Amino acid sequence: MVIRDINLALIIALTALLLLVPLTGDRFYIYITSLFMIYSLFALSYNLLFGYAGLLSFGHAMFFAVGAYTTALFTLKVLRDPLAGLVVGVLSSIPVALVVGFLTLRHTRVYFAILTLAFGMLVYALLVKWRSVTGGTDGLIGIPKRGVVIDISSPTAYYLFILTFFTITTIGLYLFIKSRWGLLVRALGANEDRLPFTGRSPLFIRLYTFLVSGLTASLSGSLYAIFMGVVTPDIAYWTFSAEPLVMTLLGGASYYLGPVLGALTFIILTTILARYAEYWLLLLGLAVIAIVIGFRGGLGGMLVSTFYTVRERSGVWIRWRYSRLKI
Amino acid sequence: MDLDAFLVQFIIGLYKGSFYWLLAVGLTLIFGVTRIINFAHAAFFVMGGYLMYTFYSYTGSFILSLVLSSIATGLLGALSEVILIRRVYRLEPIYQLLLTFGIALVVNELQKILWGKFPKYLNIPDYLKGYISTGGVNISYYSLTIIILGFLVFLSVYAIINMSLWGLRVRAVWRDRTMAQILRINPHAVYTSTFFLGTALAGLGGSLMIALHPVGPGLGDHLIIYAFIVVVITGLGNIVGAYITSLLIGVVSSLATWLLPEVDVLIVYSIAALVLLVRPEGLFGER
Amino acid sequence: MERREFLRLVAAGVGGLVVGSVLGWAFKPSEVGEVTRTETVTITSPVVRKLPKATIKIGVLGIRSGLWATYGEFIEQGARMAADEINAKGGILGSRVELVFRDEQADVVKQARELVDVEKVDFIVGIDSSGNAMRVGGIIDELNVPLIVTHAATHRLTEELVYKQGKKLIFRSSVPVYQDGILAAYIAKDLPVRKWVGINGDYEFGRVSWDLFTKTLKKHRPDVEFVGEQWPKFGTEDFKPFISALMATDGEALFTSIWAIELVTLQRQLVEMGGYRKFKAVISTLGYSMDVAYALGRDYPTAELGTWASGRYMWLYPPTPVNKEFVDKFKARYGRYTAYSAETTYTAIYMLKAALEETVSLDPSSIAKALEGMIIMTPAGVRWIRPEDHQAVYEVPYGRIVHRGAEIPLLEDLKAVPAHMYYRHPPFE
DSSP, X not given: OOOOOHHHHHHHHHHHHHHHHHHHOOHHHHHHHHHHXXXXXXXXXXXXXXXXXXXOOSOTHHHHXXXXXXXXXXXIIXXXXXXXXXXXXXXXXXXXXXXXXXXXXXXXXXXXXXXHHHHHHHHHHHHXXXXXXXXXXXXXXXXXXXXXXXXXXXXXXHHHHHHHHHXXXXXXXXXXXXXXXXXXXXXXXXXXXXXXXXXXXXXXXXXXXXXXXXXXXXHHHHHHHHHHSEEOGGGGSHHHHHHHHHHXXXXXXXXXXXXXXXXXXXXXXXXXXXXXXXXXXXXXXXHHHHHHXXXXXXXXXXXXXXXXXXXXXXXXXXXXXXXHHTO | OOHHHHHHHHHHHHHHHHHHHHHHHHHHHHHHHHOOOOTTHHHHHHHHHHHHHHHHHHHOOXXXXXXXXXXHHHHHHHHHHHHTGGGGTTSOHHHXXXXXXXXXXHHHHHHHHHHOSSOBOOOOOGGGOOEEXXXXXEEEHHHHHXXXXXXXXXXXXXXXXXXXXXXXXXXXXXXXXHHHHHTTOOHHHHHHHHHHHHHHHHHHHHHHHTTTSOBOTTHHHHHHHHHHHHHHHHOTTOHHHHHHHHHHHHHHHHHXXXXXXXXXXXHHHHHHHHHHHHOTTOSSOOO | OHHHHHHHHHHHHHHHHHHHHHHHHHTOXXXXXXXXXXXXXXXXXXXXXXXXXXXXXXXXXXXXXXXXXXXXXHHHHHHHHHHHHHHHTTTBTTBEEEEEEEETTTTHHHHHHIIIIISOOSEEEEOOOHHXXXXXXXXXXXXXXXXXXXXXXXXXXXXXXXXXXXXXXXXXXXXXXXXXIIIHHHHHHTSSOOEEEEEOOSSHHHHHHHXXXXXXXXXXXXXXXXXXXXXXXXXXXXXXXXXXXXXXXXXXXXXXXXXXXXXXXXXXXXXXXXHHXXXXXXXXXXXXXXXXXXXXXXXXXXXXXXXEEOOSOOTTOSOOHXXXXXXXXXXXXXXXXXXXXXXXXXXXXXXXXXXXXXXXXXXXXXXXXXXXXXXXXXXXXEEEEOTTTOBEEOOOOEEEEEOOSSSSOEEEEEEOOOHHHHSXXXXXX
């Protein structure tokens, strides 16, 4: 079976690599890679809005938080099972996406960005104030990994649980983008003014993009809740919304897997750098500045252009050798 | 309803609103002219507080330090414009926002490096230490000073924008940049000076705040939301509106604390969302 | 072929015999003779007990960034003092104590996991925030190291996680929210005021403090009324609207569990707005924390019937030699009087030392068993680690703020209530 699409090939390769991790048995690696997968999904969902549809949102954390808290509440109060909680958590994003989307997507991009910030903080305020349900700033603890349907309490088990969803969603999202629906989304991002001429309503396209993005973000939130066992309101704060943005930017917004690369870089930076450099946020800030000014393609862009350069240079060399051989 | 209590809450609301105003005026000004939403604005506000602390420890004079720190902050803002922000005027707003976000991170961390991670505090100068009494509650002279200063700033900014030559150039660039260039107005000079003024005002706010509340790392993250809320409810780019809205938000949240203590935070965000939905360009916005 | 095989067999046998004899001769034991030797050994030192590792690593979590960073520093001070003292005296059974410090604000779960999986610590001590304590406590079974919390005060840590859920690796050396809520009511009941108002942070700690205070006070003084309550959110910069709202009531006395830098701002603003003319008494549950005492210094306000303050430990109580020596050494090293979380962390490390000396093993559950029921002399007095919930039981007084010319105010009229009266007891209903 030949996979012609580079992205699909990369996803499969990545999955294979990720399957190796639990074999090391190192709990910390399993932990950090699980976190990587969750963040990757979050960042991918973000890039659907940002890179493909051209919609900058500062409230994306609201989906993450809604998914996480719904899963938490469901498993703690209704049915003690992580899989059921996950499903409910993902579905909970639908009403949020529809309501918020309908209210905010009618506006132009700058206002949309600010509106998402306001709504995101509204969700945060709700989570903090509604102590009887959400536990306020202390959050909810004791989200179970052992349920009536499945039991994923061992690190290997929950790792594979997350990996399954990671692979399925990453491939699924990619297929979405490659589909006719996705084509419209890319058209929206490329040149919005032209879109009505095709007979499609931009609002409708934005809405379903928002929906798909929200579903994925809530999935990552639900996985996070189960993984951590604890949810607190800071996952709804605006600075958390900025994280997938930074990851996307770092990895390159115009490449499908850019956010994944960005998530990897971000985690490495926050884990390793944070231990040695107390002022790593400074470096992050400088990196963001540098990227915006010089390297808007992010790391993904740099990798791709390096690849092309190498290919071309070696191509030139090979052609030169062949020319000598007169073949 | 207890009139005295209402009056007290109202005055407190005015003083809080004046702080929001000092924070938001720079943001509004900068956006109106350059169309850039400066995410780093709150970081500069906090910077003003830190600089005030340093200048005060050298000069011992409250007023002098106030002036110096405001100017210094303004210079920093102008510097950031010249070196960094200037490069992204032609890019999409998304990247401009991101750049200012990066600048905010850098400024925040620089503050930690230069001043350490423990909060800094100043005392109110002795000649402002008194208070007036109403309904059994004291209102400090300092709070009143802030209200008055806020109003003066409003008048000054309004006057500068609408009556001075520089203001004329600013308004020209605001309306139509290309035409302004044709009329030989240098937009770069206008942009940089706007950044200077806007950031200096934020620095002034921060300098005043350090006498009331300790300035420490992380404060900027917290305050930027309020700045955005004000700017967003007002509509970007309207000075008069921004002043009124700032005071309004201050008073409303202060009254809410008194009458509906459980939901004060929720109210502010809800108002913001509501206003935006009904009138996305803000209460006073021009679009 | 038979002959050749037969010859080969014989050759092998002869060869084996030769080799065997040679080897046997080469390696033969020495002459066996009768030798009797006796030796007298005098044992002057006890049997040497050693721990399996030459270095014992203790992970220390505290708030090291943001506005509450002072508290992470307090925890560090106490930890370092204990570690240095112990190492100077030869360590724990000869093993050195090494500390690893992490910021609990930078995602406490990640920090805890890194401490255990990457730094390979044997214990974790510290934690300022109740939320973080619950989070780390929630995964303690996965981490499988003993945890001694030295500041976070939520009673849910011990009542729920240890008592109800049986997470036996969790301990706490500092007094929990009982001190803020229940003990404060014991002070309040003797004050000649009837109407109380409260201003507390809108999160678990604030809510629980006020809840326990009002319930306990009402039991002892049914005539008391609570006429106002305000709930500033965590991290409030400005208390003015809350203060003025409370001043609009007819409250006579004020209760607050607000702490750290917020408390400094609150007190300053209370003074500024004339709160101290209105409220005849003020109870500040963490008012004698050293950062507050130093920040307010000579300007620490006193109310007509007193500003009553407390903390999780007060350097001036109890007046025992152990405490005095501790405070003097601390002041010599750090230049200030001991903050409470420094003492509780210092104690936590000594608790671990005592447990290790008993078990001579690093097995978490044996250490937990050794800690359970332990009675240990510490600067704050005698601590008993209650076996049911692993909570340290000891007395902490409230005192009235007075100014006696020093750089920080002192406490007088100390009221110490026996711990069993203000601690909650199992089954905690």
